[in-house]
Amino acid sequence: MNSLPSRSAIDAEYRWDRSLVFETDEAWEAAFESLESRVETFDPVDESVVEDGQALRDALERREALLRERGPVWLYPQLKLLVDTDDEAAERRRERARGLRARIDGLFSGLEPAIQQAGRDHVERLLAETPELETYEHFLDDALRRAAHTLSPAEEDLLTDLEDALDAPSRVLERIDSAAVEARTVEVGDETLTVTGQSFGRLLSHQDREVRRQVHHAYRDALSEHRIATAQAYAEHLRSAATRARVRDYDSAIDMATDDLPTEVHEALTDAVLENYDPFARRLEYIREDLDGDDLHNWDRAAPLATGDGPEIPYDEGVEHVLAAVEPLGSDYQDRLADLLDQRRVDVYETQEKRGIVAAAFGSYEVGSFVHLNYADDLWSLLFFVHELGHVMHKDHFDAAQPTTYQSYPDHVAEIASFCHEALLVRHLLDTFEAEADRRHVLDTFTRKLPMLAAARGMAFVRQLFRDIESGETLTADHIDARNLETMRRFYPDVTFDDADATLWMSQNLDREPCHAYWYLLGSVGGLATASRLLDGDLAPETYRDFLRAGSSEYAVTLLDRLGLSVRDGSMVATGIEQYDEYLDALAE
Template sequence: MSSVPDRSEIDAEYKWDLESIYATDEDWEAAYEEVAERIEDLAAYEGQATDDAETLLEVLELRDDLMREVSTVASYARMRSDEDTTNQEYQAMSARAQSLAAEAQSAASFVEPEIQSLTREEFEEMLEAESDLETYDHYVDDVLRMKPHTRSTEVESLLADLSEVTGATGEVYNMLSNADMEFPTVEDPDGEAVEISQSNFVNLLKRPDRDFRQHVYEAYFDEWESVRNTVAASYKNSVKADVKLARARNYDTAREAALDGPNVPVEVYDTLVETVDDNLDKLHRHAELKREALDVDELRMWDLYMPLTGDEGPDVPYDDARQHIVDALAPLGEEYQSRVADGLESRWVDVYENDGKQSGAYSGGTYDTQPFILMNYQDDISSMYTLAHELGHSMHSELTKDEQPFVYSSYEIFVAEVASTVNEALLTDHLLETVDDEQFRRHVLNEFLERVRSTLYRQTLFAEFEHEAHELEEAGEPLTADRLDDLYQGLKERYYEPADVDDRIAREWMRIPHFYRAFYVYQYSTGISAALAIVDDVLEEGEEAAADYREFLQRGSREYPLDLLRIAGVDMSTSDPIERALDTYGQRLEQLASLV
């Protein structure tokens, strides 16, 4: 029987090195207590932040020091919890850390409203009196920009205190989908029992036996059917929270509120959806080619993940994947490449799936730690690409920390997904240029097409879904399980017009955790569009374009996202990068079609 191993069965070299943050949980506890005591130091400045330039600098530096410590405490607790979501001790630790972070945010909530009591001219006078405030110039500009949407100190404090409550639906969903739901075990064509999990579901849908794929598909979504009302209630209340918080901050819509944070015009969102909708013919062509490759009368939803190559992909052991990725990053410069190689040797990555582990993948860590990458590596090409993706995030953080103070060390998701997808695109180019094995090359090309399909098309479908769901809530329409299913199925039918869209796929929205971060997913689509343009420039122009890209990574959040991307030579205020990405998708689709 195939089963997911216990964490204790996995070798230490394939686990992330959380002991580099705190050697023991007792050390974490001591850090927690120390940070908790410092919160009052910041709160004592309330009402005084803008008394003079020196005080404002003290407040900002104290706030940053405190948040640095809180982020490290919270990150450690979260990652321990993600190692095994059934471990109640670490769940409690993570909950305490979230409460601490909320308390710190509440204590700091006076800072921005007090800065907003200033005019730009008054801040300029403070700059003349205290030159060290220059560090915070862009930050203050951003705070003043948000003045119409920032409430009084009392209201901001209340909203900060309520952040645990307003974000609770995502936590409930996470516990349901990763800890409490038990997916069935199915028998594969060889008679072996296979346990379906969140991590291996898509991989099982790549198996060559069509009846087995159908069995997996139906069993998986039938399990979601058993909790559909719970998930619908969870998502409905998540959407309600988005809408109410947007209105509390004087926005007309939740989408406007979400996009205004990073200063991205809603027109960018609309341009993405319109451009993708205008190019659905390419996706329809992809679906039709899958039908032909499978030699079936009708493409079904359990066929969507099957490769155009018509056979199961080659195994890619983790150590092989590491070497491919390091080699692929050579165009970004020797220093960049070496840093990735060193990180992979320094236990940045928690590699394999274990019982109770958080599904999916992410890049974590803080300003004061090394990067940490959660994986559920499955020894295939897709997992190799996921590793390259997360390493892009990690290197973005590393290069930003090298050049920027803490206040600019984070970066908006809008630009974060560029760094991750640049790595993927470089990996594709490298493998197609250097690997002689024709089967491997066909699968690499197929992986590229699937990445574009699932990133540019699929995430835009998701973006349409959550936009329409929020519009229904804003119009006072009920978000029932049936309504959400109908909305999702309608989109699926339009995007996959040549295929048979059955009723079970209407529940697919239930398995998407990103919906609990409102208006997040569209940035995967804009990110891959920008990334493909950057990689084209790097490969054509060499070091000059690579240097521009590295500068973009080093800038962190010191400029607004669209301005940052212009440093790298991309203008996302237009449809051009999206159209270029879709053209590349169409060209490579025909290239693979001619091979298979």
């Protein structure tokens, strides 16, 4: 029996307002048909696009216009499916939007090959002759930089046609995550708890070890019911990524995902976590001491170090804390965030049929961002909330400052603003809470949530699976289980893992880009460093906001330089872990 409330039982102010995208389904239909008819009037871009600067500018502006129109058309059904995974009408709209998106991509699949075939000298001459192209200078440079990984116009067009098939495993994984894993209940004493994908992480920090054990087993069992289907879809998802990389002549799928950073760089970052492992071992040892020296099991890794119940923080109170926490970023920043939060852009509470993710931000050209939460009036929920608002404000800044072409961010910097937000909130709460017990809960929750070790382990797991694919291995469920257990034991040597724990790779966001754990490693260490520099006065708020405004108009390494961060070695990770250690010191006092 599902004990979660229905969506209609939640007050409207705590449900996001899709009418900010389109007033009605009929309005969406009209926009879709209008965009579809416009797409039909355009011919695909070919080599003639670089004959002169005016033709190139016209093509780039046409591309921007179509991207702006298709964004809301895609977002509207997506928002519905996030809160009602069984809505078949919304699923049909999304599939139509997906098809239209592919057709638009197909119109411009010949753009980069034409730019690259023309060559740098020709492109620079067009830039000199056509001042209106100046806006697109970075876009053109980036296209030229990727020449070695771009196919012929005909091959690019074919690959665009295949994208839907290559993305199919991701959609299957999303569906399994959304609908197939049923909520479970566990009973310990007089307490009955509902275990879902949203509540699992929070319940693993329960004070009662027996609750943690039962929650862990219940969720593990729920996942295992779909183990074979999930493994097949995940293996295909990884093979799709490997296929894209091979076709584009990258050394590996990870090299393609990390773009201009060579393999040794991203391997150095994950290795740096193990080289600086002592703080993570120390936290686990504190947990072991609380267990009177008993062996640590998988359900103990997130055990709390603070005793008693943490502070209850209702959503409205949480909003007040968030707004106060970002004061170091300036009153304009605070006011803009407050304005966005007044617009019903947050879907706050967990309900029946809602997507099984803890929190996420979704947005589009023209209509801004929306936040998907499963808020539970606690510190854990509040940290996820402020994290997603980091994404929202990042997008809000570059939307206001950049043309459509640059209204995004390079993956390397995608999580920095979010973890910076978290660190600012933690500082605010430590300064605000009067009770020492509440401050301990803040430090405990934050050190449990920071993902440096988990992200490094996730990257090692995915890297090994890609190597297995490259060597011709078949990724069966047993094989994936074995690789998962292998990396868990490597990164958590002080924990005893049961063989059944091998299946918990299924608790990850499998439908996402396979290398997304890398962005969380970079984002967590970079966000901690950025917040520290802001609070110490070593980084001006306006400099930070210029970083946000830049969007994707600069390369990731240049954007990181704006914040005084370097990704070329493991020092950025070491610095982040030092700050983690300082939080742990404060917790141990």
